[in-house]
Amino acid sequence: MNPGPIDLASISVIILLCAPLLVSLLSRSQRLLIYSGFALTAAASLLAVFAGAWTVWSGETQKLIMLIGLPDLPFHLRLDPLAGFFLVVIGLLSFFVSVYSIGYVKGFLGKRSVTSLAIFYCLFLAGMYMVVLSDDALIFLISWEVMAAASYFLVMFEDERIENRRAAFLYMVVAHVGAIAILLSFGVLAGLATGFGSFSGYTFDAMRSAHFPTEWATVAFLLSFFGFAAKAGVVPLHVWLPEAHPVAPSNVSALMSGVMLKTAIYGIIRVTFDLIRVFPWWWGAIVLVFGLVSAVMGVLYALMQHDLKRLLAYHSVENIGIILIGIGLAMIFTAFKLPLLAALALTAGIYHTLNHAMFKGLLFMGAGAVLHATHERNMEEMGGLIHLMPWTAALFLIGCISISALPPFNGFVSEWLTFQAFLLSPSLPSPLLKLLIPMGAALLALTGALAAACFVKAFGVTFLGHWRGHHRPNVREADWPMRIGMIMAAAACLFLGILPTLAIGWMDAVPQQLIGTSIGTSAGAFGWMWLTPVAYQRASYSGPIVFFGILGIVIAAYLLLHVRPGAIQRVPIWDCGFEKIDQRMQYNATSFAMPIRRIFGFLFNVKERVRTSQQTVHKAFPKKLYYSLHVRDRFWGWLYKPVIAASFWGSRKVGRLQQGRIQAYLIYSFVTIIVLLVFLR
Amino acid sequence: MNLYPFVMEILQVLILLAIGPVFVGWVRVLKCWAQGRSSAGLLQPYRDLRKLFSKDVVLAENASWIFRFTPYLVFGTAVLAGGIIPILSTDLPLAATADVIVLVALFAIARFFTALAGMDIGTAFGGMGASREMTVASLAEPAMLMAIFTMSLASRSTSLSYMAQLVMSGQSVLRPSIVFALLAFILITLAETGRIPVDNPATHLELTMIHEAMILEYSGRHLALIEWASMMKLFLFTALGIAVFAPWGIASSADLVAVAAALLFMLLKLGVAGVVLVLIETGLAKMRLFRLTEFLGSAFLLATLGMLSYFILE
Numbered sequence: 004m005n006p007g008p009i010d011l012a013s014i015s016v017i018i019l020l021c022a023p024l025l026v027s028l029l030s031r032s033q034r035l036l037i038y039s040g041f042a043l044t045a046a047a048s049l050l051a052v053f054a055g056a057w058t059v060w061s062g063e064t065q066k067l068i069m070l071i072g073l074p075d076l077p078f079h080l081r082l083d084p085l086a087g088f089f090l091v092v093i094g095l096l097s098f099f100v101s102v103y104s105i106g107y108v109k110g111f112l113g114k115r116s117v118t119s120l121a122i123f124y125c126l127f128l129a130g131m132y133m134v135v136l137s138d139d140a141l142i143f144l145i146s147w148e149v150m151a152a153a154s155y156f157l158v159m160f161e162d163e164r165i166e167n168r169r170a171a172f173l174y175m176v177v178a179h180v181g182a183i184a185i186l187l188s189f190g191v192l193a194g195l196a197t198g199f200g201s202f203s204g205y206t207f208d209a210m211r212s213a214h215f216p217t218e219w220a221t222v223a224f225l226l227s228f229f230g231f232a233a234k235a236g237v238v239p240l241h242v243w244l245p246e247a248h249p250v251a252p253s254n255v256s257a258l259m260s261g262v263m264l265k266t267a268i269y270g271i272i273r274v275t276f277d278l279i280r281v282f283p284w285w286w287g288a289i290v291l292v293f294g295l296v297s298a299v300m301g302v303l304y305a306l307m308q309h310d311l312k313r314l315l316a317y318h319s320v321e322n323i324g325i326i327l328i329g330i331g332l333a334m335i336f337t338a339f340k341l342p343l344l345a346a347l348a349l350t351a352g353i354y355h356t357l358n359h360a361m362f363k364g365l366l367f368m369g370a371g372a373v374l375h376a377t378h379e380r381n382m383e384e385m386g387g388l389i390h391l392m393p394w395t396a397a398l399f400l401i402g403c404i405s406i407s408a409l410p411p412f413n414g415f416v417s418e419w420l421t422f423q424a425f426l427l428s429p430s431l432p433s434p435l436l437k438l439l440i441p442m443g444a445a446l447l448a449l450t451g452a453l454a455a456a457c458f459v460k461a462f463g464v465t466f467l468g469h470w471r472g473h474h475r476p477n478v479r480e481a482d483w484p485m486r487i488g489m490i491m492a493a494a495a496c497l498f499l500g501i502l503p504t505l506a507i508g509w510m511d512a513v514p515q516q517l518i519g520t521s522i523g524t525s526a527g528a529f530g531w532m533w534l535t536p537v538a539y540q541r542a543s544y545s546g547p548i549v550f551f552g553i554l555g556i557v558i559a560a561y562l563l564l565h566v567r568p569g570a571i572q573r574v575p576i577w578d579c580g581f582e583k584i585d586q587r588m589q590y591n592a593t594s595f596a597m598p599i600r601r602i603f604g605f606l607f608n609v610k611e612r613v614r615t616s617q618q619t620v621h622k623a624f625p626k627k628l629y630y631s632l633h634v635r636d637r638f639w640g641w642l643y644k645p646v647i648a649a650s651f652w653g654s655r656k657v658g659r660l661q662q663g664r665i666q667a668y669l670i671y672s673f674v675t676i677i678v679l680l681v682f683l684r
Numbered sequence: 685m686n687l688y689p690f691v692m693e694i695l696q697v698l699i700l701l702a703i704g705p706v707f708v709g710w711v712r713v714l715k716c717w718a719q720g721r722s723s724a725g726l727l728q729p730y731r732d733l734r735k736l737f738s739k740d741v742v743l744a745e746n747a748s749w750i751f752r753f754t755p756y757l758v759f760g761t762a763v764l765a766g767g768i769i770p771i772l773s774t775d776l777p778l779a780a781t782a783d784v785i786v787l788v789a790l791f792a793i794a795r796f797f798t799a800l801a802g803m804d805i806g807t808a809f810g811g812m813g814a815s816r817e818m819t820v821a822s823l824a825e826p827a828m829l830m831a832i833f834t835m836s837l838a839s840r841s842t843s844l845s846y847m848a849q850l851v852m853s854g855q856s857v858l859r860p861s862i863v864f865a866l867l868a869f870i871l872i873t874l875a876e877t878g879r880i881p882v883d884n885p886a887t888h889l890e891l892t893m894i895h896e897a898m899i900l901e902y903s904g905r906h907l908a909l910i911e912w913a914s915m916m917k918l919f920l921f922t923a924l925g926i927a928v929f930a931p932w933g934i935a936s937s938a939d940l941v942a943v944a945a946a947l948l949f950m951l952l953k954l955g956v957a958g959v960v961l962v963l964i965e966t967g968l969a970k971m972r973l974f975r976l977t978e979f980l981g982s983a984f985l986l987a988t989l990g991m992l993s994y995f996i997l998e
Contacts, residue, residue, distance in 0.1 A: 386806065389748045400750075409793040410786060422785055422829075426836055434995065441833050441991055445826040445984070452825035455792060456818035459799045463814060468806030469746065533780060542842045543780040549764070549790070552781070556760035557753075564737075564905050571741045577901055578807040579888075590803065590811020598819040602977050 009065040009082040011054035012090060012136055018047040019129035023122040030118040037108050040121040044128055045101035048094045051132055055090030058082050062512040072141065079206050081138035084512035085277065089135045089269045092357050093262045095495065096364040097128050100261075103368050103488025104254040106481065110375050111252075120160050120252065127153035127258065134266045139206040140189035147185065147266075151178040154263060157255040158247045170246035177243040181233030185270070188226035192278060195219055210278045220279050224286055227274045235267035237327065238297040239638040241320045245304075248319070249312035249380065253371020256312060260319045261364035265356050268326055272353075275334060276517040284436075287334025294327030295443050298450040303606055306457045306599050307634040309592040310380045311370045314461055315363065318406060321450060322359040325421065326352050328447060332424045335436070337518060344427050346514035346522045347536055351420035353513055354506065358413040358499055362405035365492035369399035372481040372489070373465060382464045382592045384472035391478040396466045398489040403462045405496040407455035411550035413499035416534070418451055419544060423536050453599070460595040469586035501546035504531045593632060600634070608635040688938040692773040699947075700766035704916040705729035707954055711918075714962040729915060736908035744805045744901050754801040755902070755909035761794040762916040771923045772946045773935040774845040783842040784832045787924070788825070791876065791917065795821055798910075802898030813897025816973060820882060820894065823980040824875045827868055830987030834865040835928055837994050844924075848931035860997055864990030866929050870960075871983035873921045878914070879961065881971040881979065885914075892970060922957045926950070 022043050029036040058065070064083040072078045082090070104124070111117050130150030137143040155178070158171040189205070196213035197204035204210065215223070229240075236244035248256045271290070275282060301320030308314040329352025336345035372395045373388065374380060389396040405412035408419075425444035429437050464471075481489075499506050504527040511523030526536050535543045578584055600609065610633040615625030660671070709726040716723035743752070765787055767778040782790065799814035836842045838861070839850040875882045883894040893900075899910050927934065933949025935942035971979060 387746065389750070390746070396748075404793070404796070407792075407796060408789070409796055410789050415786075415789055419785055419789075423842075426833060426842060429837060429995075438992065438995060441830070442988075444833060445830050445988075448829035449822065449826040452792070452818075452822035455796055456822050459796060459803070459814055459818050463800055463803030463811070467748065467750065467800065467804045468811075529780075535780075539780060540841055540843065540846050542783040542785075544783065544786050545781040548778065548781045549786070552764045552767075552778075553757065553760040556763050557756040560756050560759055560909065564909075571743050573745050574742055576744045576746075576805055576807055577742075578805075578809060579900060584807060586806065588808050589806045590808060590815060595811060595815045598815060598973065599822070601974060602819070602823075 007065045008054040008057040009067050009080060011050050012082055015047040015050040016129050016132050018043060019125045022125040026118060026121045033112055033117055036121060037105060037117065041101045041104045044125055045098050048097035048101055051090050051094035052098060055087040055094060058087030059084045059510060059512050076141060076202060078142040079138035080136045082136060084516045085272065086135045088353060088510055088513050089265060092265055092360045093131050096261045096360045097258065099364060099488045099492045100254050100257050103485050106484035107254050107371055107375060123153045123156040127157060131262060131266055135269060140193055141205055144186055147182060154259055158251045160252055167250045170250045174243045174247040177233050177240065181230040184226045184230030188223045188230060191219060191223040207278060215279060224275060224279060228271060231267040231270040235264050235323045236320050237293050237323060238300045238320060239642050242636060242639055242643060244320060245313050245316040248316035249310055253367055253374055257364045257367035260316060260367055261360040264319060264323055265360060268356055272330060282338060284335050284338035287331045287338060290327050290334060291331030291443060294324045294331050295446050298324030299446055302450050302453045302457060303603055304636065306453060306596045307607060309382050311382050311465060312380055315366050315370060319363060326355045329355060329421050339431055342518050342520040345518050346520045348424035349514045349518060350507060350522055351417055351424055353510060354420060355417035358417050361492055361495045362402045362414055365402040365489055365496060368489050369395055369402060372485055376478045377476050385465045386468040386471040389466040392480045394486050395481050398493045400462055401493040401496055403458040407458045408451040411500050411546050413496045416500055416503040420536060421447060423542055460592055464592045468589045471586055471589060471591060501550045502531060503534050503546055608637050608640065689775050689777045693767055693776055693778060696771050697763060697766050699771060700916055700919060704919040705733060707919045708915045710958045711961055714958055715966065718962055718966045733908050733912055737905050739904045741904035741906055746806060748804055751801050751804040754797045755906040757797050758794040758913040759909045761790045762913040765790050765920050769920060769923050770845050770848050770927050770934055771950060772943060774848050775936060779845040784844060785842055788828055798898050805901045809897045809900050813894055816894045817898060820875055820976060823977065824872050827980055827984035827987055828872050830984060830991065831865045831868045834861050834987055834990040834994060844927050848927045848934055849936060851931050861990040861994035864986050864993060868983045868987035869925055873925065875980060877918045877921050880965040881968045882976060884970050922954060926953050
C-alpha cells in the first residue's frame with residue numbers, strides 16, 4: 004500500500020506524542036533541549052502541512068481505524084478536505100512558531116526550567132492535530148481535552164505570579180463548561196443516529212448517515228455551538244481569553260490565539276455542515292448575530308487596552324466574530340438553497356481563518372519579541388522601539404496592516420469576500436432578512452475601521468515616538484530564529500494577500516465537500532491576477548496590481564524627486580513652535596482611544612476620576628493632577644459575577660453535609676443505597 | 685493590440701495630476717468670492733507645490749523611515765485610484781483592479797500611514813491628529829458602505845465602470861434611493877476629505893486641526909507630495925461621486941469626439957461640484973469633535989433610508 008496523507012499526519016502526531024520522552028531525557032541540558040525539541044515540532048508541523056495540503060489538493064478522503072481504546076470502540080481517524088484545510092492552518096503557524104520558539108524560549112534560560120514548557124507544547128500541538136483528524140466522538144473529546152489540559156499547563160508556566168494562576172483557572176472552568184456541552188451534543192447526535200440502546204452511534208460516519216428530527220437536531224446544534232463558542236471566545240463567553248492569552252509565554256499565545264481558537268471553528272463547521280447537514284435558516288442567523296456582536300465588541304474592548312498582548316487577545320475575539328459572520332451567512336444561504344452564495348460566504352469564512360492564523364501569529368510573535376527585549380507589556384511605558392528593533396517593527400507593521408483589513412495584505416481579501424457575500428444577500432427570498440442583513444455589513448465596516456484605529460494606536464504607541472517610561476531598558480533586536488519565524492509569517496500574509504486566486508483555487512475542495520458547489524472556477528476565471536468571486540461584472544479585485552502599482556508609483560516618485568540631490572537636514576522637533584516638549588507629553592494608548600471611549604462609552608463600564616491637589620494659588624492652577632481610569636468588561640458584572648456568587652452560595656450549602664464524622668457519612672451511604680433500591684430496582 | 689484603453693489610462697492619470705490642484709484652486713477662488721475677499725487665482729496651488737518641491741527637507745531628529753515613506757505611499761495610492769475611477773472613460777484596463785470597496789480601502793491605507801506618521805515624531809499634536817482622524821474614519825466607514833450598498837442594489841455590482849454604464853444606459857432614472865444615497869455620500873465626502881464642518885483645511889489653530897495636525901512636521905518635497913495627494917483626493921472623491929451618481933458624458937466608446945466631450949462634461953460637473961462644496965462650507969461652521977457622531981450618524985441614517993426605500997418603493 005502506498006502511504007497516503009493520513010499516514011503522514013499520523014506520523015506527525017506520533018512524533019509529537021513521543022517528543023515529550025526525548026525532551027524529559029534532555030532536561031539536564033536545557034539549551035540542547037530547546038534546539039532539538041522545537042526542531043522536532045517544526046518538522047512534525049511541516050509533515051502535517053504537507054499531509055493537509057495534499058488532501059485538499061486531491062480532494063480525496065482517507066480513513067484509518069485504530070484498534071486501541073476501549074474494547075469494541077476503536078478510534079476512527081479521517082482526513083477529508085475540511086480536516087486537511089485545518090491541518091494546514093494549524094501546521095503552518097505551528098511551524099513558524101516552532102522556529103520562533105527556538106529563539107524565544109532561550110530567554111527563559113537561567114531563570115527557570117523550560118522542560119515543562121517543551122513537553123506541554125508538544126502535547127498541545129498533538130492535541131490540536133488529533134482534534135482535526137478524529138472521526139468519532141470519543142477520540143474527538145479525548146483530543147479536545149488533551150489540547151485543553153496541555154494549554155492549561157502552558158498558561159500556568161510562570162506559575163509564581165497570581166494572575167497566571169487566576170487566568171489558568173478561569174480558562175479551565177470555561178473550557179470544561181464548553182466541553183460538557185460538546186459531550187452532551189455528541190450524546191444527542193449519537194443517540195439519535197442509532198438509538199440509545201447501542202454504542203455504534205459514536206462514530207461520525209453513523210451521524211452522517213442518520214436523519215435527525217428538527218427539534219433534537221436543534222438541541223444538539225445549540226449545545227455544540229455553546230461549547231465551541233466557549234472555546235472560540237465568542238462574546239459573551241470571551242472573558243477567559245484576555246486573561247489567559249497575555250500571561251502565557253508569547254509563542255504559546257501565538258498558537259492559542261492563532262490556531263487553538265480555530266479548532267472551535269472547525270468544530271462548528273464539522274457539526275453543522277457535515278454531521279447534521281440539514282438545518283433551518285435561523286441557525287445561521289444565530290451564528291451571524293453572535294459573530295457580529297463579537298466582532299464589534301471585541302474591537303471596541305481592544306481599543307480600550309493598554310497591555311499589548313491583552314489588546315491582541317481582544318482582537319482574536321473580533322476576528323473569530325468575522326469568521327463566524329462568514330459561516331453564519333453560509334448557513335443562511337445553504338438553508339435557502341443558494342449553494343453558490345453559500346460557497347462564497349464559506350470561502351470567506353475559512354479564508355479569514357487561515358489569514359487570522361497568519362497575522363495573529365505574527366502579531367503575537369512580535370509582541371513576544373518586544374516583551375523579550377523590554378520586559379514590559381504596558382504600552383504606556385513604551386515608544387520609539389522602531390529605532391532599536393527595526394526588524395521587529397517592520398514585521399509587526401505588516402501584521403498590523405493585515406489585521407486592519409488594508410490592501411494589499413491578506414486580511415483585506417477575506418473581509419472583502421465577506422462584504423461581497425453580504426452584498427449578495429438581497430437575493431434571499433425573505434424580505435425581513437433582506438432588510439436586516441445589510442446592517443451587518445455596516446457593522447463589519449465599523450469593525451474594520453475601528454481595527455485600523457486600534458492598530459494605529461498599538462503600533463504608534465509601541466514603536467513610534469519617544470520612549471515613554473521612566474527608566475530606559477537596554478533593548479536589543481530579536482535574534483535570528485525569532486526573526487525568521489516572523490518573516491515567514493509576514494511572507495504568508497503578503498502571499499495570501501496578493502495571490503488570493505491561487506489560495507482560493509486550492510481551498511476549493513472544502514466548499515465542494517460541504518456544500519457541493521465551489522467558487523474556484525468563477526473566482527479565478529480571468530487568471531491568477533484577477534479575483535472575481537461571482538462574476539466579473541459584479542466585483543473584482545487584483546492584488547498584484549494594487550501591490551505592484553503602488554510600489555511602482557512610490558519608486559517612480561522617489562527616483563524623480565531624487566534626480567536633484569536635495570539635502571535632508573535633521574533638526575529638533577518643531578511642534579508648532581512649542582518649547583519644552585518632553586516624552587510624557589506624547590499621546591499614549593489611553594489618550595489615543597479617548598474620542599472612541601467617549602462615543603461608545605455606554606458599552607463599557609468606565610470609571611474615570613480626576614483629582615487635583617489642593618495647595619495652589621488658584622484652582623485653575625493645580626500643582627498636581629491625579630487621573631485614574633478603569634474600563635471594565637460589562638459582561639463580567641452581568642453574567643459572571645452572579646454565576647460565581649451562586650456557585651459559592653451553593654457550595655456553602657452543600658458544604659454543610661460535610662460533618663467530618665464517620666457516622667454521618669455512613670448514614671449518607673445507607674440512605675443512598677435505600678433510595679436506589681427503591682427507585683431503580 | 686488595442687492601444688486605446690492604455691492611452692485613456694495615461695490620460696486619466698495626467699488629468700488627475702493636473703486638474704487636482706486646479707480644482708482646489710477653483711474651490712478657493714469661489715470661497716473668496718463668497719466671502720467677499722479677493723482670491724489668489726486658480727493656479728495658486730501650483731505655485732505652492734512648486735515652492736515646496738524646490739525647498740530642502742527639514743526632518744525631525746527622531747523621524748523613522750515610516751515618516752519618510754508615508755508621503756510617497758499617500759501619493760501612490762491617490763495616483764493608482766485615479767487609474768481606476770472612470771473619470772473620462774469606462775473602458776479602462778485597470779478598472780477591474782478594484783471595485784468601490786477596494787477603492788475605499790485604498791484611501792484607508794493612505795490614512796493609516798498618515799496617522800502613523802503623525803505618531804512618529806512623538807509630539808502631542810501628531811498624536812491628537814492621528815487619534816481624531818481614525819475616530820472620524822471609523823464613523824464614516826459604515827455610512828460609506830451603506831451608501832455603496834444602496835447604489836449596488838440597483839446595478840447589482842460594486843464595480844465602478846458597470847455602475848456608471850448602467851446609470852448612463854438609462855435603466856435607472858432618478859429614484860428616491862439614489863437621492864438618499866447621494867445625500868449620504870456628500871456628507872461622507874466632507875468627512876473623508878477633511879472639509880468644513882468636519883475639519884478645516886485652512887486652519888492651523890491647534891485644537892481644531894485634524895488632518896493638518898498629523899502633517900505639521902512635514903516640509904519640502906514630502907509636504908508637497910502630501911498636499912498634492914490631498915488635492916487629488918478631493919478631486920477623486922468628486923469624480924467617484926460623479927461616476928456613481930451622474931456619469932452622463934463619460935466616454936464608453938473609443939472615439940476622439942466622445943473623449944473630448946467627456947473632458948468638457950467633466951470640467952462642467954467639477955465646476956458645479958465646487959459651487960456646491962463652497963455653499964456648504966460657507967454656510968456652515970466647523971463642528972465640535974463630539975458633534976461629529978450626529979453628523980456621521982445622519983449620513984448613516986440617510987444611506988439606510990435609501991436602502992429601505994429601494995426595498996419598499998422600487
